[in-house]
Amino acid sequence: MKILILGVNGFIGHHLTKRILAEKSGWTVYGMDLGTERLGESLTNPRFNFLEGDIAINKEWIEYHIKKCDVVMPLVAIATPKLYVEDPIAVYNLDFEMNVNIVKLCVKYHKRVVFPSTSEVYGACTEPEFKEDESFLVTGPINKERWIYSCCKQLLDRVIYAYGTRGQLEFTLFRPFNWVGPRLDSLNTAKEGSSRVVTQFIAELLMNRPINLVDGGRQKRCFTYVDDGIAALVRILENKNDICKNQIINIGNPANECSVKELAEILKKLFQEHPEHKNDKSYSEILDISADTYYGKGYQDIYTRKPSIEKARKLLNWEPQIGLEESMKLTLNSFLEENRNAVI
Numbered sequence: 108m109k110i111l112i113l114g115v116n117g118f119i120g121h122h123l124t125k126r127i128l129a130e131k132s133g134w135t136v137y138g139m140d141l142g143t144e145r146l147g148e149s150l151t152n153p154r155f156n157f158l159e160g161d162i163a164i165n166k167e168w169i170e171y172h173i174k175k176c177d178v179v180m181p182l183v184a185i186a187t188p189k190l191y192v193e194d195p196i197a198v199y200n201l202d203f204e205m206n207v208n209i210v211k212l213c214v215k216y217h218k219r220v221v222f223p224s225t226s227e228v229y230g231a232c233t234e235p236e237f238k239e240d241e242s243f244l245v246t247g248p249i250n251k252e253r254w255i256y257s258c259c260k261q262l263l264d265r266v267i268y269a270y271g272t273r274g275q276l277e278f279t280l281f282r283p284f285n286w287v288g289p290r291l292d293s294l295n296t297a298k299e300g301s302s303r304v305v306t307q308f309i310a311e312l313l314m315n316r317p318i319n320l321v322d323g324g325r326q327k328r329c330f331t332y333v334d335d336g337i338a339a340l341v342r343i344l345e346n347k348n349d350i351c352k353n354q355i356i357n358i359g360n361p362a363n364e365c366s367v368k369e370l371a372e373i374l375k376k377l378f379q380e381h382p383e384h385k386n387d388k389s390y391s392e393i394l395d396i397s398a399d400t401y402y403g404k405g406y407q408d409i410y411t412r413k414p415s416i417e418k419a420r421k422l423l424n425w426e427p428q429i430g431l432e433e434s435m436k437l438t439l440n441s442f443l444e445e446n447r448n449a450v451i
């Protein structure tokens with residue numbers, strides 16, 4: 108199988124590539140991205156073909172490879188809430204416009220697309236567990252610009268689904284729920300204060316700056332270790348007996364639900380226990396901050412986000428394995444190592 112991954116140097120792209128190259132001797136990956144810093148050993152693997160390029164520029168290369176490959180994974184997107192409020196137009200241009208063009212090429216060349224939807228499409232849904240084919244997708248008013256990402260992704264989901272039901276496209280949509288792990292975001296963006304929560308808190312701990320709990324940190328997320336997520340994605344790509352054909356599948360770990368406050372406490376405890384930091388003289392305080400102060404007026408939070416994973420269990424015969432504390436420990440340790448190497 109030939110797989111085209113656009114955004115192959117991203118968090119999901121590079122982990123997936125590494126796993127495919129290690130476990131699937133008959134699969135070849137064609138990847139494109141702006142940079143290579145996460146790709147490591149994959150770059151020298153003969154079953155990995157890489158182009159340093161831009162989805163907005165290298166259109167001929169992309170079209171040629173869509174024609175050539177069996178499956179297309181368009182993973183290029185801005186997926187960081189701070190950026191939804193800072194630059195909503197960039198989110199729209201990249202996440203919607205660029206990607207809808209890729210989807211249309213998949214229609215044109217009759218190629219299967221495995222597309223990243225997002226847990227964010229459920230928005231402020233109040234159901235205790237979000238179900239792919241039943242739950243309401245709930246967003247806020249237009250002046251809350253945070254929702255542009257959710258809307259872009261939701262419309263793409265609907266476009267892809269409509270092509271599917273008209274027999275013009277074979278697709279699988281997957282919805283990651285707060286995946287975490289090594290190289291989630293770059294520590295540099297976290298040091299500037301615009302990163303997803305786990306990397307942000309790790310960066311604060313490293314710099315001994317306060318950890319900010321937006322609105323008291325009572326909002327809950329289900330953090331999913333990337334290795335579990337990637338295992339599910341590999342099964343989606345395998346698509347045994349076409350089981351994932353035209354399906355939407357949540358990929359998350361409902362057992363790992365915790366509040367942002369609990370998350371801060373876990374990370375701080377793990378940091379304090381770490382051999383390199385157990386003798387530090389002081390540690391980050393955990394402080395409350397208002398959402399307006401932290402994100403600006405265009406932000407609105409999501410208080411619960413828990414997936415139903417019944418479909419993933421049934422279709423993929425998959426179960427997440429890695430608990431909350433272990434997920435945080437593995438993620439923290441990898442960032443500490445990365446930071447150590449950067450300092451040396």
Ligand code: UDP
Nearest residue numbers: 188302303304305307319320321326367408
């Ligand atoms: N958050 C926080 N402090 C931070 C960064 C994020 O309290 O320094 C909160 C944020 O308001 C949200 C949660 O952590 O409720 C998760 O944020 P993230 O950016 O990881 O993305 P989300 O899960 O909202 O898509």
